[in-house]
Amino acid sequence: MKFSCALETSSERIRLVNVISPLIKAGYQLISQKQESSENGGNIIRVVAKSQEPKTQADLIEDLSSIEGCTLFNLEIDEDDNAASSSVPAKKVLDEKSVLSAIGAYYPKIADIVSQYEASLPADRRMTALHELGRKVGGGIYQRDYALGSPLKMPKTISRELVPALKGLSKVKAKDNIIYLIKCPFCKSSDHNHSGCHFVVGYIEGFLASNPAVDMIQVEETNCGAGSTNICEFTIR
Numbered sequence: 001m002k003f004s005c006a007l008e009t010s011s012e013r014i015r016l017v018n019v020i021s022p023l024i025k026a027g028y029q030l031i032s033q034k035q036e037s038s039e040n041g042g043n044i045i046r047v048v049a050k051s052q053e054p055k056t057q058a059d060l061i062e063d064l065s066s067i068e069g070c071t072l073f074n075l076e077i078d079e080d081d082n083a084a085s086s087s088v089p090a091k092k093v094l095d096e097k098s099v100l101s102a103i104g105a106y107y108p109k110i111a112d113i114v115s116q117y118e119a120s121l122p123a124d125r126r127m128t129a130l131h132e133l134g135r136k137v138g139g140g141i142y143q144r145d146y147a148l149g150s151p152l153k154m155p156k157t158i159s160r161e162l163v164p165a166l167k168g169l170s171k172v173k174a175k176d177n178i179i180y181l182i183k184c185p186f187c188k189s190s191d192h193n194h195s196g197c198h199f200v201v202g203y204i205e206g207f208l209a210s211n212p213a214v215d216m217i218q219v220e221e222t223n224c225g226a227g228s229t230n231i232c233e234f235t236i237r
């Protein structure tokens, strides 16, 4: 990551060398550096440099802010260079709120967004988080598309409402209370925990829970096709 920054030193005694040695120590390669006097009796140090190891923007700000006797007052990061040099992108957990708004914008083409969210989470949080996300999305779709008019009871709501809703996301087959996602788009890139399918479990639960004519239900992925048939089977009880 290439960046240029300007730091103001608190006194004239703090000079270029005091700024660049900690940067070099922290693993940056200097491209250019310049010192000028500031109006406040200190110096302004301008540095253009490059990180040699993968660093995030937060790392950089921390490194620059921890230089003694200086205040960082300008920082520009060269994004193009950043994209080219950081082949290992900084892993940042996506927050559910922004994932939901992306889903709202792209619905029903959401499988990639769901997988990105899944990949951004630590493995032990994936199942619960995807389940929760699915509940919100499924509930929202019921409210948006099916809440008007008199609510359908089970099992009619499955064939007339839930299956058509799921068809936007994947190829679907249904037999009574069992739903099959053919070429399930949620677990194709999933790990062996097939946490992607927990999005679908949550979706079905949230969808049916929003229907006032449906009593408590339980949804389970009774067979996952991840890594084999790619047909996932969900049972509603």
Ligand SMILES: [Zn+2]
Binding pocket: 184, 187, 194, 197, 221, 223, 224, 225, 226, 231, 232
């Ligand atoms: Zn699955």
